[in-house]
Amino acid sequence: MVNLNAAATTVRQIAQDIQQQATGQAQPAAAQSVQAQAEQEAAVWEDAAKRAKDAYADEESEVKSLVEMMKEAKEHADEQRERFKLPKNTRYGDMPMEAYSRLSKARTQAQASAAAGYARQKIQQCQAALRQDPENAARIRATINSLQKAVNRAGKKKRELQQDQITETQRAKAAMRKEKQKALRLKRELCRRKTMRGIREHGYLRECEVENRLQDQLQQTRTELQLQMQQLNTAFGTSPEMAAQQYAVSAGTVPAAAAPAPSVDIQV
Numbered sequence: 001m002v003n004l005n006a007a008a009t010t011v012r013q014i015a016q017d018i019q020q021q022a023t024g025q026a027q028p029a030a031a032q033s034v035q036a037q038a039e040q041e042a043a044v045w046e047d048a049a050k051r052a053k054d055a056y057a058d059e060e061s062e063v064k065s066l067v068e069m070m071k072e073a074k075e076h077a078d079e080q081r082e083r084f085k086l087p088k089n090t091r092y093g094d095m096p097m098e099a100y101s102r103l104s105k106a107r108t109q110a111q112a113s114a115a116a117g118y119a120r121q122k123i124q125q126c127q128a129a130l131r132q133d134p135e136n137a138a139r140i141r142a143t144i145n146s147l148q149k150a151v152n153r154a155g156k157k158k159r160e161l162q163q164d165q166i167t168e169t170q171r172a173k174a175a176m177r178k179e180k181q182k183a184l185r186l187k188r189e190l191c192r193r194k195t196m197r198g199i200r201e202h203g204y205l206r207e208c209e210v211e212n213r214l215q216d217q218l219q220q221t222r223t224e225l226q227l228q229m230q231q232l233n234t235a236f237g238t239s240p241e242m243a244a245q246q247y248a249v250s251a252g253t254v255p256a257a258a259a260p261a262p263s264v265d266i267q268v
Helices: 002-023 030-081 094-105 109-131 134-176 179-238 238-253
Strands: none
Touching: 094 109, 094 134, 094 179, 109 134, 134 179
């Protein structure tokens, strides 16, 4: 683009020189013809330079757009990575408790959907944590199962809330028609559903709390067993399987290998 501009400038300079030279010559018509040709060539060069500049501007815009897209993609990837990253001191049992708490407080279908969305997000985080925290893999899998139950139960509650809305509409219409018996029956049915749902959701929280305590005990037991295996391995200098077998024999939980029975050799 710079070379084209310089060439156009050079052509114009030549045209001016020719014009100055033609001023003192006796054939002004020929000089004017040469000048017109030079100006035409200069215009061609300027047009080419303009086109090159426009093309370069389009390419520069495309390159800038591509860089911005790459930057946005990297920022989105970093955001997703941070979203599914869990702190090292995470209490996995708190996730299902929070999911069931949100589910029990849901009074509309949108709130039930939000509780299910929270549970799905925590499931994704736990699946990523299986690679980050392999020592607590069993605890994480139990949390995923509990969260999956919360998702399914949130879907069930959405359907129940939708049915309650239909029943409430029917009750309102019956009340407008002054059908007292039908309106009263539908009202009692709604109250019964809400009561049963509240009892069931309280049971969900209680079940999650018991499961959380059980998993904490199992995790503590697994940690103690791993520590004992390491101590036995250090003491006996053998593999963990052999050390466990020797420990079981010494504790009396597994009988020692029976001695070979005496053989009787009868010769005739």
